[in-house]
Amino acid sequence: MVKNTPQQTENETTVRATAPSNIALIKYWGKSDATLNWPANDSISMTLSRARTITSATIRSNAPAENCHRLAFRTSATKSIAVRDQEKTTRFLEWLRREIKPYGSAEGALDLLTYNSFPSSCGIASSASGFAALTVAATAAWTGTKNFAELHDLGISRAHLSDWARRGSGSACRSIHGGFVQWERGHSPNTQKINPVFSVEHWPLTDLIVLIDRGAKSTSSTEGHARAFTSPLMNVRLSGLGERLKNCAQAIEGRDLERLGTIIEAESIEMHAVMMTSNPRTDYFGSATINFISWLRKSRAKGEFSAWFTLDAGPNPHVLCRPEDAAAVKATILQNFPSSSVIHDQTGSGAILESEQNFGEFIPGGFDGH
Amino acid sequence: MVKNTPQQTENETTVRATAPSNIALIKYWGKSDATLNWPANDSISMTLSRARTITSATIRSNAPAENCHRLAFRTSATKSIAVRDQEKTTRFLEWLRREIKPYGSAEGALDLLTYNSFPSSCGIASSASGFAALTVAATAAWTGTKNFAELHDLGISRAHLSDWARRGSGSACRSIHGGFVQWERGHSPNTQKINPVFSVEHWPLTDLIVLIDRGAKSTSSTEGHARAFTSPLMNVRLSGLGERLKNCAQAIEGRDLERLGTIIEAESIEMHAVMMTSNPRTDYFGSATINFISWLRKSRAKGEFSAWFTLDAGPNPHVLCRPEDAAAVKATILQNFPSSSVIHDQTGSGAILESEQNFGEFIPGGFDGH
Numbered sequence: 001m002v003k004n005t006p007q008q009t010e011n012e013t014t015v016r017a018t019a020p021s022n023i024a025l026i027k028y029w030g031k032s033d034a035t036l037n038w039p040a041n042d043s044i045s046m047t048l049s050r051a052r053t054i055t056s057a058t059i060r061s062n063a064p065a066e067n068c069h070r071l072a073f074r075t076s077a078t079k080s081i082a083v084r085d086q087e088k089t090t091r092f093l094e095w096l097r098r099e100i101k102p103y104g105s106a107e108g109a110l111d112l113l114t115y116n117s118f119p120s121s122c123g124i125a126s127s128a129s130g131f132a133a134l135t136v137a138a139t140a141a142w143t144g145t146k147n148f149a150e151l152h153d154l155g156i157s158r159a160h161l162s163d164w165a166r167r168g169s170g171s172a173c174r175s176i177h178g179g180f181v182q183w184e185r186g187h188s189p190n191t192q193k194i195n196p197v198f199s200v201e202h203w204p205l206t207d208l209i210v211l212i213d214r215g216a217k218s219t220s221s222t223e224g225h226a227r228a229f230t231s232p233l234m235n236v237r238l239s240g241l242g243e244r245l246k247n248c249a250q251a252i253e254g255r256d257l258e259r260l261g262t263i264i265e266a267e268s269i270e271m272h273a274v275m276m277t278s279n280p281r282t283d284y285f286g287s288a289t290i291n292f293i294s295w296l297r298k299s300r301a302k303g304e305f306s307a308w309f310t311l312d313a314g315p316n317p318h319v320l321c322r323p324e325d326a327a328a329v330k331a332t333i334l335q336n337f338p339s340s341s342v343i344h345d346q347t348g349s350g351a352i353l354e355s356e357q358n359f360g361e362f363i364p365g366g367f368d369g370h
Numbered sequence: 371m372v373k374n375t376p377q378q379t380e381n382e383t384t385v386r387a388t389a390p391s392n393i394a395l396i397k398y399w400g401k402s403d404a405t406l407n408w409p410a411n412d413s414i415s416m417t418l419s420r421a422r423t424i425t426s427a428t429i430r431s432n433a434p435a436e437n438c439h440r441l442a443f444r445t446s447a448t449k450s451i452a453v454r455d456q457e458k459t460t461r462f463l464e465w466l467r468r469e470i471k472p473y474g475s476a477e478g479a480l481d482l483l484t485y486n487s488f489p490s491s492c493g494i495a496s497s498a499s500g501f502a503a504l505t506v507a508a509t510a511a512w513t514g515t516k517n518f519a520e521l522h523d524l525g526i527s528r529a530h531l532s533d534w535a536r537r538g539s540g541s542a543c544r545s546i547h548g549g550f551v552q553w554e555r556g557h558s559p560n561t562q563k564i565n566p567v568f569s570v571e572h573w574p575l576t577d578l579i580v581l582i583d584r585g586a587k588s589t590s591s592t593e594g595h596a597r598a599f600t601s602p603l604m605n606v607r608l609s610g611l612g613e614r615l616k617n618c619a620q621a622i623e624g625r626d627l628e629r630l631g632t633i634i635e636a637e638s639i640e641m642h643a644v645m646m647t648s649n650p651r652t653d654y655f656g657s658a659t660i661n662f663i664s665w666l667r668k669s670r671a672k673g674e675f676s677a678w679f680t681l682d683a684g685p686n687p688h689v690l691c692r693p694e695d696a697a698a699v700k701a702t703i704l705q706n707f708p709s710s711s712v713i714h715d716q717t718g719s720g721a722i723l724e725s726e727q728n729f730g731e732f733i734p735g736g737f738d739g740h
């Protein structure tokens with residue numbers, strides 16, 4: 001693995017992929033098989049739109065060996081820094097190469113340049129968007145394709161890309177598709193399915209991501225997943241998730257935000273209760289989170305707005321509301337939590353390749369070194 | 371306080387009261403004022419029918435002093451044992467005497483003989499039925515009344531009895547009334563209200579109390595209540611309870627058992643999550659409870675029956691179902707948990723005085739020394 005910083009110049013053979021993050025409505029927490037990323041339960045998420053990772057990939061002409069990939073984060077329009085620990089990415093890329101082989105040459109080392117449209121440690125799952133964008137970019141580069149239609153002609157569908165992205169980071173599989181995506185664990189690691197169950201057009205919702213605590217996470221998601229089954233609540237949780245997921249899907253189908261909101265709040269508190277009762281204890285529930293949630297619920301009960309929260313494995317809440325209410329809800333949040341900042345996102349349409357359409361508008365100032 | 375065992379002979383001046391236990395659907399957990407039993411939140415319960423405390427009270431003719439009450443538990447049809455620690459009861463009775471004074475003489479020490487129709491440490495709140503029966507019996511004895519009509523003529527309503535019973539043990543207030551009872555905390559300890567919101571006739575339900583763990587509770591409810599606010603989940607819980615209680619009342623009003631079931635399961639798990647994340651940790655969630663809950667949910671999801679659980683501050687689940695399904699659900703439980711036993715109870719009509727109606731049928735073998 002070469003350590004020098006790539007000063008990549010995009011050329012004709014460069015492909016550029018972008019993938020959004022997603023917010024889980026029914027959470028993925030705990031794995032039945034950690035190596036194969038086989039989740040303990042089915043989950044369902046909403047794909048986001050503006051919170052994205054953008055990754056370009058070029059086959060490196062003069063690499064010393066096939067697995068000498070170079071991964072860099074773009075820090076500004078002209079600068080980038082090499083990623084320090086490339087081991088996980090390299091391992092994933094070499095696994096991916098073997099999957100792609102039946103469909104294309106998949107030869108050569110890759111130069112990868114990536115950046116996020118959102119700040120780091122903000123409650124947006126960058127590993128979801130990151131591994132989704134990486135998978136699409138690497139696949140396109142190695143197969144010499146420029147868009148999903150060409151990939152499709154080679155026999156590579158979104159279902160393949162989703163399944164591959166999952167091996168990099170579990171929740172990345174849900175970011176390949178748009179709208180509302182259900183990840184079914186199946187009966188074995190190899191019978192998992194990732195299904196887009198409702199489109200963006202079916203029900204566009206707003207997700208206001210409220211940054212109230214910018215501290216780095218004390219426990220990684222990987223470590224948290226591994227602890228899940230030490231909680232006395234874990235099996236109880238799993239036994240009830242089938243019904244909850246069914247209810248969640250019905251609420252989305254019927255566009256019933258109040259019903260969906262009640263479900264996602266109970267769901268995210270339950271996941272955090274599992275975390276808090278794990279051994280060792282994982283606790284993302286600081287006073288900032290508690291105060292915000294309590295305020296949101298009390299304000300809603302008073303009829304001030306119709307908005308519900310969910311939480312990923314971190315302290316920053318996502319507030320879901322109807323697009324027509326978003327401006328007012330956001331203003332009320334900023335008025336009551338003046339030191340917070342709010343990222344205004346919405347239901348989106350999944351991963352794209354550059355030649356297919358524009359990347360769309362990015363969040364101003366959202367460029368981030370990591 | 372005299373220490374000898376009372377060999378009480380019931381005579382013309384003996385009154386006999388009986389009060390059922392109740393099962394909370396929205397729980398009472400945590401107090402805003404421990405001395406005045408001012409709960410942190412509103413709760414709603416279903417009054418039971420067969421799980422009862424029966425207490426007779428007689429004014430003691432030759433007591434050395436007014437506060438020399440004697441309290442004994444009946445252990446068989448002819449035997450009783452004196453209660454060792456009578457301090458809490460005596461303190462409550464002296465407080466109650468002052469409340470009753472405006473309505474009657476309230477003079478003399480009381481001989482009290484009591485027993486439960488259910489075994490101890492079984493997940494049935496004996497303090498609820500116990501303090502409710504005690505309140506009614508003592509009030510009737512001190513005012514020389516024999517039924518609720520005579521009490522009413524003196525100006526003592528069920529609302530008074532309920533409010534008084536609450537001072538003995540919070541949840542006892544809900545056992546005075548029948549059907550579904552809401553305990554509203556109000557804006558101060560003195561503005562609490564206990565309202566029977568739906569009658570027994572509105573929606574009779576079955577409660578199967580499943581004894582899977584007969585070990586004594588490791589932490590008393592009093593101690594558990596005191597720890598509630600040390601949990602990071604407590605304020606989050608409180609902020610969402612208004613909506614949950616509203617939904618619960620709507621489910622009862624609409625006789626929607628599936629909706630009610632979903633609410634009470636989430637509610638009881640949340641209460642136990644607060645317990646488990648309190649400092650020190652209170653944990654009633656042993657493997658027996660986890661296995662039972664998981665089994666119940668999975669069986670229900672497979673369509674085997676329509677039954678939902680709730681848990682009080684203990685390991686033994688209460689399973690709610692429609693009366694017409696009760697026999698089948700009970701049989702399935704006993705088949706899958708052959709070492710458990712099931713107490714078959716149902717919605718009941720609150721506290722009674724003997725002269726008004728029969729005590730009804732008691733649970734065979736349910737007599738218990740404590």
